[in-house]
Amino acid sequence: MATLLSLSSSTFVPLLKPLEPFSSFTKTRTLLVKRSFSISSSLQQSTAPSIALQTFWQWLSDQGVVLTKFPARPGVVPEGLGLIAERDIAKKEVVLEIPKKLWINPDAVAASDIGSVCSGLKPWVSVALFLIREKSKEDSTWRPYLGILPESTNSTIYWSEEELTELQGSQLLRTTLGVKEFLQREFLKVEEEVLVPHKELFPSPVTLDDFFWAFGILRSRAFSRLRGQNLVLIPLADLVNHSPDITTEYYAYEIKGGGLFSRDILFSLRSPISVKAGEQILIQYDLNKSNAELALDYGFIERKSVRNVYTLTLQISESDPFFGDKLDIAETNGLGENVDFDIVLGNALPPAMLSYLRLVALGGTDAFLLESIFRNTIWGHLELPVSRANEELVCRVVREACKSALSGYHTTIEEDEKLEGADLNPRLEIAVGIRAGEKKVLQQIDEIFKQRESELDELEYYQERRLRELGLIGEQGEIIFWESK
Numbered sequence: 001m002a003t004l005l006s007l008s009s010s011t012f013v014p015l016l017k018p019l020e021p022f023s024s025f026t027k028t029r030t031l032l033v034k035r036s037f038s039i040s041s042s043l044q045q046s047t048a049p050s051i052a053l054q055t056f057w058q059w060l061s062d063q064g065v066v067l068t069k070f071p072a073r074p075g076v077v078p079e080g081l082g083l084i085a086e087r088d089i090a091k092k093e094v095v096l097e098i099p100k101k102l103w104i105n106p107d108a109v110a111a112s113d114i115g116s117v118c119s120g121l122k123p124w125v126s127v128a129l130f131l132i133r134e135k136s137k138e139d140s141t142w143r144p145y146l147g148i149l150p151e152s153t154n155s156t157i158y159w160s161e162e163e164l165t166e167l168q169g170s171q172l173l174r175t176t177l178g179v180k181e182f183l184q185r186e187f188l189k190v191e192e193e194v195l196v197p198h199k200e201l202f203p204s205p206v207t208l209d210d211f212f213w214a215f216g217i218l219r220s221r222a223f224s225r226l227r228g229q230n231l232v233l234i235p236l237a238d239l240v241n242h243s244p245d246i247t248t249e250y251y252a253y254e255i256k257g258g259g260l261f262s263r264d265i266l267f268s269l270r271s272p273i274s275v276k277a278g279e280q281i282l283i284q285y286d287l288n289k290s291n292a293e294l295a296l297d298y299g300f301i302e303r304k305s306v307r308n309v310y311t312l313t314l315q316i317s318e319s320d321p322f323f324g325d326k327l328d329i330a331e332t333n334g335l336g337e338n339v340d341f342d343i344v345l346g347n348a349l350p351p352a353m354l355s356y357l358r359l360v361a362l363g364g365t366d367a368f369l370l371e372s373i374f375r376n377t378i379w380g381h382l383e384l385p386v387s388r389a390n391e392e393l394v395c396r397v398v399r400e401a402c403k404s405a406l407s408g409y410h411t412t413i414e415e416d417e418k419l420e421g422a423d424l425n426p427r428l429e430i431a432v433g434i435r436a437g438e439k440k441v442l443q444q445i446d447e448i449f450k451q452r453e454s455e456l457d458e459l460e461y462y463q464e465r466r467l468r469e470l471g472l473i474g475e476q477g478e479i480i481f482w483e484s485k
Helices: 049-062 106-110 123-136 161-167 171-195 208-221 291-297 323-332 353-361 364-370 378-382 388-406 413-420 426-454 462-469
Strands: 002-007 012-017 072-077 080-085 094-099 253-257 265-270 309-316 338-344
Touching: 049 072, 080 094, 106 123, 123 171, 123 208, 161 171, 161 426, 171 208, 171 291, 171 426, 208 291, 291 426, 309 323, 309 353, 309 426, 323 353, 323 364, 323 378, 338 353, 338 426, 353 378, 353 388, 364 378, 364 388, 388 426, 413 426
Parallel strands: 002 309
Antiparallel strands: 002 012, 072 080, 094 265, 253 265, 309 338
């Protein structure tokens, strides 16, 4: 979801580039999924969803979970399924504990019938195959849990081609298509390496749709920041829903021992706020995710402005005659050949963005700053305007890139704002919110650099600063003449 600007000393070449199509589960900040409003699941299609929940509840009890000890119980809620408080719950109180034997993770796969053929796979792929296989088995131990999982959510990876057209021009569309292409490649690879050679291990044919389903389940429901656990599904705990009103991620969960006389390892979920009996137990999934990430992972967005983010990727072009020098300077200052800058609606530009833009645009009569004698001081110079030509080029090309990106959407901000107040289906509501948010950030970026363009004649540049340091110009910019005595 990034707009890529490849800059050289003579010109900027605006390009478009999606985010990496898939970030590994070891890096994801995902907690778990919020059930979307138009969820499609075998549970909701049933005329008696309570039966499935009762079966799941009984299964947990049969597996040794002490259900009477804790105040949380699964129930049907507006989002789909959730956790309901059976009594008043205090802030930070433990609401459930799930033993390790009920966790679905790479260790569970390794101990299963397909463990030997999955040992060389990426952890998430092996767990995905495990889910698909267990779901297809009539006698699976995990069937009561798998029976309450949704068949899909409102995540954009499940949208039809027609629905995706509503995201035209957005960074989220490019990212979604990238994810789908990535999954297709991964499926073909696992089909060749595992599914075809070991058909006897899979009772039913595994399809690309199955693979998408398992990926969506893991992407949305897997806990990933647990001690020693980078990818784990926790039955019951993953029913907890998200609240935008909760502003802390702390106290929500931890891994701990089962007690003085127990060797069990438990997943413990706490309520970050006090909850009244009959209300939902909610947590904050991730304060740092953008609306695009929330839509891709979970299938919902928030109305908070700070969730609207546009990612600008700046690049030092390999064709730049000063490529080596610029790259060395960038790396010395903790950056690189490509740098992603997330611009948040209502916030200032990232601190290093202007400096990096000036570096990449550096050339012509300003190129002397790239000489080795300036290597230890150049970044300080780049934190301030270098020259009028350099600053003007930066402003012009960033504004042109914003204009180009805005032209890719099929609606205006005004049209989207009118729709935001309408009664829309959940996926259209997401699309409208995403494209309106992105466009607002693009307009914000454009306004920032438009303002800088209007101030070009008032800015002080490197040469003026240097002359002042040497005492050759005064505070008002006047030239100081030195007369010999």
